[in-house]
Amino acid sequence: xxxxxxxxxxxxxxxxxxxxxxxxxxxxxxxxxxxxxxxxxxxxxxxxxxxxxxxxxxxxxxxxxxxxxxxxxxxxxxxxxxxxxxxxxxxxxxxxxxxxxxxxxxxxxxxxxxxxxxxxxxxxxxxxxxxxxxxxxxxxxxxxxxxxxxxxxxxxxxxxxxxxxxxxxxxxxxxxxxxxxxxxxxxxxxxxxxxxxxxxxxxxxxxxxxxxxxxxxxxxxxxxxxxxxxxxxxxxxxxxxxxxxxxxxxxxxxxxxxxxxxxxxxxxxxxxxxxxxxxxxxxxxxxxxxxxxxxxxxxxxxxxxxxxxxxxxxxxxxxxxxxxxxxxxxxxxxxxxxxxxxxxxxxxxxxxxxxxxxxxxxxxxxxxxxxxxxxxxxxxxxxxxxxxxxxxxxxxxxxxxxxxxxxxxxx
Amino acid sequence: xxxxxxxxxxxxxxxxxxxxxxxxxxxxxxxxxxxxxxxxxxxxxxxxxxxxxxxxxxxxxxxxxxxxxxxxxxxxxxxxxxxxxxxxxxxxxxxxxxxxxxxxxxxxxxxxxxxxxxxxxxxxxxxxxxxxxxxxxxxxxxxxxxxxxxxxxxxxxxxxxxxxxxxxxxxxxxxxxxxxxxxxxxxxxxxxxxxxxxxxxxxxxxxxxxxxxxxxxxxxxxxxxxxxxxxxxxxxxxxxxxxxxxxxxxxxxxxxxxxxxxxxxxxxxxxxxxxxxxxxxxxxxxxxxxxxxxxxxxxxxxxxxxxxxxxxxxxxxxxxxxxxxxxxxxxxxxxxxxxxxxxxxxxxxxxxxxxxxxxxxxxxxxxxxxxxxxxxxxxxxxxxxxxxxxxxxxxxxxxxxxxxxxxxxxxxxxxxxxxxxxxxxxxxx
Numbered sequence: 001x002x003x004x005x006x007x008x009x010x011x012x013x014x015x016x017x018x019x020x021x022x023x024x025x026x027x028x029x030x031x032x033x034x035x036x037x038x039x040x041x042x043x044x045x046x047x048x049x050x051x052x053x054x055x056x057x058x059x060x061x062x063x064x065x066x067x068x069x070x071x072x073x074x075x076x077x078x079x080x081x082x083x084x085x086x087x088x089x090x091x092x093x094x095x096x097x098x099x100x101x102x103x104x105x106x107x108x109x110x111x112x113x114x115x116x117x118x119x120x121x122x123x124x125x126x127x128x129x130x131x132x133x134x135x136x137x138x139x140x141x142x143x144x145x146x147x148x149x150x151x152x153x154x155x156x157x158x159x160x161x162x163x164x165x166x167x168x169x170x171x172x173x174x175x176x177x178x179x180x181x182x183x184x185x186x187x188x189x190x191x192x193x194x195x196x197x198x199x200x201x202x203x204x205x206x207x208x209x210x211x212x213x214x215x216x217x218x219x220x221x222x223x224x225x226x227x228x229x230x231x232x233x234x235x236x237x238x239x240x241x242x243x244x245x246x247x248x249x250x251x252x253x254x255x256x257x258x259x260x261x262x263x264x265x266x267x268x269x270x271x272x273x274x275x276x277x278x279x280x281x282x283x284x285x286x287x288x289x290x291x292x293x294x295x296x297x298x299x300x301x302x303x304x305x306x307x308x309x310x311x312x313x314x315x316x317x318x319x320x321x322x323x324x325x326x327x328x329x330x331x332x333x334x335x336x337x338x339x340x341x342x343x344x345x346x347x348x349x350x351x352x353x354x355x356x357x358x359x360x361x362x363x364x365x366x367x368x369x370x371x372x373x374x375x376x377x378x379x380x381x382x383x384x385x386x387x388x389x390x391x392x393x394x395x396x397x398x399x400x401x402x403x404x405x406x407x408x409x410x411x
Numbered sequence: 412x413x414x415x416x417x418x419x420x421x422x423x424x425x426x427x428x429x430x431x432x433x434x435x436x437x438x439x440x441x442x443x444x445x446x447x448x449x450x451x452x453x454x455x456x457x458x459x460x461x462x463x464x465x466x467x468x469x470x471x472x473x474x475x476x477x478x479x480x481x482x483x484x485x486x487x488x489x490x491x492x493x494x495x496x497x498x499x500x501x502x503x504x505x506x507x508x509x510x511x512x513x514x515x516x517x518x519x520x521x522x523x524x525x526x527x528x529x530x531x532x533x534x535x536x537x538x539x540x541x542x543x544x545x546x547x548x549x550x551x552x553x554x555x556x557x558x559x560x561x562x563x564x565x566x567x568x569x570x571x572x573x574x575x576x577x578x579x580x581x582x583x584x585x586x587x588x589x590x591x592x593x594x595x596x597x598x599x600x601x602x603x604x605x606x607x608x609x610x611x612x613x614x615x616x617x618x619x620x621x622x623x624x625x626x627x628x629x630x631x632x633x634x635x636x637x638x639x640x641x642x643x644x645x646x647x648x649x650x651x652x653x654x655x656x657x658x659x660x661x662x663x664x665x666x667x668x669x670x671x672x673x674x675x676x677x678x679x680x681x682x683x684x685x686x687x688x689x690x691x692x693x694x695x696x697x698x699x700x701x702x703x704x705x706x707x708x709x710x711x712x713x714x715x716x717x718x719x720x721x722x723x724x725x726x727x728x729x730x731x732x733x734x735x736x737x738x739x740x741x742x743x744x745x746x747x748x749x750x751x752x753x754x755x756x757x758x759x760x761x762x763x764x765x766x767x768x769x770x771x772x773x774x775x776x777x778x779x780x781x782x783x784x785x786x787x788x789x790x791x792x793x794x795x796x797x798x799x800x801x802x803x804x805x806x807x808x809x810x811x812x813x814x815x816x817x818x819x820x821x822x823x824x825x826x827x828x829x830x831x832x833x834x835x836x837x838x839x840x
Binding site: 063089090091092093095103111113114115116135136290293294351355392395396397399400402403405406409 | 515625829
């Protein structure tokens, strides 16, 4: 497993990754309720009856007069748990079904594919108007009415879980930045002492704290370039500051100059600013669930666009250290969303967990306790032999992960 | 033969040339420009304009469901994208999901529809369809799915579904195969009259299966290098007509292309075997070869494509005719010329359906044009190809100018009967 940063914030955090079980994707469909040809039976109207503690709504996705349609057996249910069991008979334009309250997704199933067995999801609903959303159907939105009062507070469960998630993530970010402050100070001390080897080590130790929370740092438009600009991105005529010019001094020139010391001091100053800004985000509870989700996906974009290509750490070859830190930061954001996401789309949640596990297992193969940062140097040879494999690995994780933002979005 | 149907019957979902009922014989219909509305005028048939012709071409569709998969008997479209995949998923359930998703998506794509929202309604939605084929029409797109021998190894418990004697092609003379262009658990052949439509299809199919399959190799082809019924014979990059004697008759399809009970698998009845060979041509040296030599290598003339024993392209070659004068009685069409070696007369009647495309991919590692023929053939048994290639690889004079660098063989299941079925469904019963 990847080594984790200090987790003083942990008290409020949801279960984090260590010991996550290997999860294989399963079509939980298999063996569940039989398909109902609702169009043939005609709409029964009225409210669904309750069995197994939940109102049962069968939804048949099928061709009706040549058009792909979503046909619910009932258009209304009593307040409380409602189970939607969906089978796609022959409507190839539809592959998912969602239950919406306004624009918010309360529950959904993907992979509603013709020929596969039925799938289901259960949501707890209070009285009110909802919509059944079948993207791709000739009529995509259909009203769904829930009658009666809230049976319990469970209907607000997802919102509460999301709130706990963003609060927990805010603490995680603050914890990483606290560690970054210490690591930057250590880096400055090493550089000031003129010891190149010690400085290289301190550089490698500081980087992951930044890389884990990079999407948050990037949200401050001046700070990220000041700290993390690569040489290729420097505008001609502007000053190059932050980690990477120092990396060049330490790993290419292997010499510490007055300018190296100024760079280290600049890093310390900017990291202090980052701490102030992230502390405000935490205090004001500013994080939105969709930001966590987009950040998790954004970190994987970082991995693909600058780590696997070897551009991020061109002089130190520490790209795999950053790679692991990006993955860890991505997984942390996901883990904080997971309890809520699991309510919304349990299958996707399992799939993403499984893909993280696969990536982490693969990353274990690159560990080297004797190497700077704990991972093998990302040499040209390693890049040549492994880059394509790593790309495929990350793409397999990003494809499902990118989908979660709209599922947890609060707008 | 495959029936060509206009896209117009499903226009409500297709947003392409709304109102067009185009396809050959749509006399009396004047089609508007892109997005325009057709105006019926039964009294005065208008001449077919260039815009009409393009609209007709764009709206061309082939039925997705049927006895056989599209892209075999279908008259070759202008462009090809063929991609082989390895399955990275570890469970049969994941493979099942890929095949079911692909089957549904293929029926949408071949009808000219996207595989999902190009522009989702929610701000945080990820576009499901990548969008580059939006409003381009189906362009005669066919998608043909094949299973490689490796799919039937132990990973997914599919051993018992492996067709009889289905295995990787044996090593043969004249090949120097690059593993990067060889094999694959699955393959998709996309053919369309527009390259972007074909590319879009494969790109989106690969994308929706990204967590379960990995693209192994892909080749983009152009200038269909084979002829279907009523098509003029196109040329390969050596400048010669290719596919003059290709299979066209229904009887040949039943005898030589469609698999029957012999494969021992019900899902292969009405299927076929696809052989894919990426053939690198040493074009620069070929270009400097004298015309007499080029023609004797093929056994045909270059411009007309006539056999050296005839004057017209479709004259039947006479492999027994000998050159006048001399005592050696040399045949006019040399025994080691390409057409003599490949002719069914000289191969116990064996024919294959060729459906290849030219390809080019910039320069190779030593600075030569990286170009050649993406040879594709469909046959009832891979053995038909193997027998022909064994002969060609051993003595074809063309071998001096070509190298087989990639190879794959795929069992192409029969067509799907109707919506709600998917390729490989039998594997997961």
